[in-house]
Amino acid sequence: MTKQGKYVGLDVGGTTMKAAVVTDAGVPLSKPVVMDTNPERGQDEGLETMCETIRRAIGAANLTLADITAIGVATPGLMDIKAGLILDPPNLKPWKNVPVRDHIAKVFGKPTAYQNDANAAAYGEFWVGAARDAKSMVLFTLGTGVGGGIILGDVIVEGEHSHGGELGHMRIAMPDTGRQCGCGARGCLEAYASATNVVKRAREDMACWRGPASKLRDYYTATDDDFTAKVIFQHAAEGDELALKVVDDTAYYLALGACAAMATVDPEMIVFGGGMVGAGEWFRSKIDIYAKRYGLPFPTKKVKIAFASLGSDAGFIGTAGCAKLLMQKKV
Ligand SMILES: [Zn+2]
Numbered sequence: 553m554t555k556q557g558k559y560v561g562l563d564v565g566g567t568t569m570k571a572a573v574v575t576d577a578g579v580p581l582s583k584p585v586v587m588d589t590n591p592e593r594g595q596d597e598g599l600e601t602m603c604e605t606i607r608r609a610i611g612a613a614n615l616t617l618a619d620i621t622a623i624g625v626a627t628p629g630l631m632d633i634k635a636g637l638i639l640d641p642p643n644l645k646p647w648k649n650v651p652v653r654d655h656i657a658k659v660f661g662k663p664t665a666y667q668n669d670a671n672a673a674a675y676g677e678f679w680v681g682a683a684r685d686a687k688s689m690v691l692f693t694l695g696t697g698v699g700g701g702i703i704l705g706d707v708i709v710e711g712e713h714s715h716g717g718e719l720g721h722m723r724i725a726m727p728d729t730g731r732q733c734g735c736g737a738r739g740c741l742e743a744y745a746s747a748t749n750v751v752k753r754a755r756e757d758m759a760c761w762r763g764p765a766s767k768l769r770d771y772y773t774a775t776d777d778d779f780t781a782k783v784i785f786q787h788a789a790e791g792d793e794l795a796l797k798v799v800d801d802t803a804y805y806l807a808l809g810a811c812a813a814m815a816t817v818d819p820e821m822i823v824f825g826g827g828m829v830g831a832g833e834w835f836r837s838k839i840d841i842y843a844k845r846y847g848l849p850f851p852t853k854k855v856k857i858a859f860a861s862l863g864s865d866a867g868f869i870g871t872a873g874c875a876k877l878l879m880q881k882k883v
Pocket residue numbers: 720721733734735736737740742
């Protein structure tokens with residue numbers, strides 16, 4: 553009888569990191585263990601917190617290290633995936649050139665996979681989530697920014713310089729007149745369709761709105777803690793016309809991103825994840841309608857546009873999946 557594999561997936565973010573042990577079938581054996589990343593305390597402490605999160609995850613699954621086949625770690629970019637290095641990510645400052653993969657491999661004595669966090673989340677949706685029956689997929693994750701991942705067969709498109717699948721920074725508007733993106737450029741998809749930028753656009757639309765009275769005006773002086781993309785989607789669902797315009801524009805921009813992905817890799821599925829997809833089918837169908845209107849006619853007839861199904865678990869599950877992929881390559 554072949555022994556079933558068990559993989560630790562550790563998903564490191566700027567605020568918290570999460571880990572759990574996941575089976576060969578992509579099933580987590582416990583709820584994820586969550587610890588604060590505290591990047592400001594320096595990278596040595598950061599590496600120790602990662603190791604401790606992994607230890608606790610193994611404990612939470614009632615296992616010992618001997619039961620673990622391999623470990624996966626995912627971090628936000630900038631990074632060098634082949635070298636296993638965290639380079640200089642804006643949300644893990646002041647970390648620099650952290651040899652994360654080799655450190656974890658040495659501490660635990662296990663094969664260790666390293667991956668970009670958005671690519672890992674995409675792999676999670678591909679492995680056991682919304683695209684589990686698809687042969688290829690492109691994932692857009694809508695959060696503070698717009699992340700992306702491209703999976704073709706069992707290949708994660710890392711790119712030659714570790715930054716393939718940076719779909720949030722594909723240009724959907726002119727680089728001189730488009731909206732300002734956090735990356736320094738203008739016109740990126742992220743500058744239009746991240747949760748943060750949906751709120752920014754709503755504030756701009758509010759200032760020049762000439763349509764029927766809108767409840768969004770109640771938020772005119774609200775902070776971003778109170779005036780969120782979720783609030784805008786809720787009002788849209790209730791028929792508020794200004795909120796509907798903001799949501800409709802968001803669907804249009806996301807569709808332009810989907811069309812660019814179709815023209816680039818022609819995947820079987822395009823999946824959107826993140827808080828906004830909680831809005832459900834009416835929002836998905838808006839994206840679908842715009843994608844069919846503006847995309848290449850033949851692939852847009854066939855491509856399935858869907859919403860992610862794993863929620864925030866996609867990260868650690870997909871990262872464990874990357875560890876499983878590593879072991880498959882070794883066979
Ligand atoms: Zn950008």
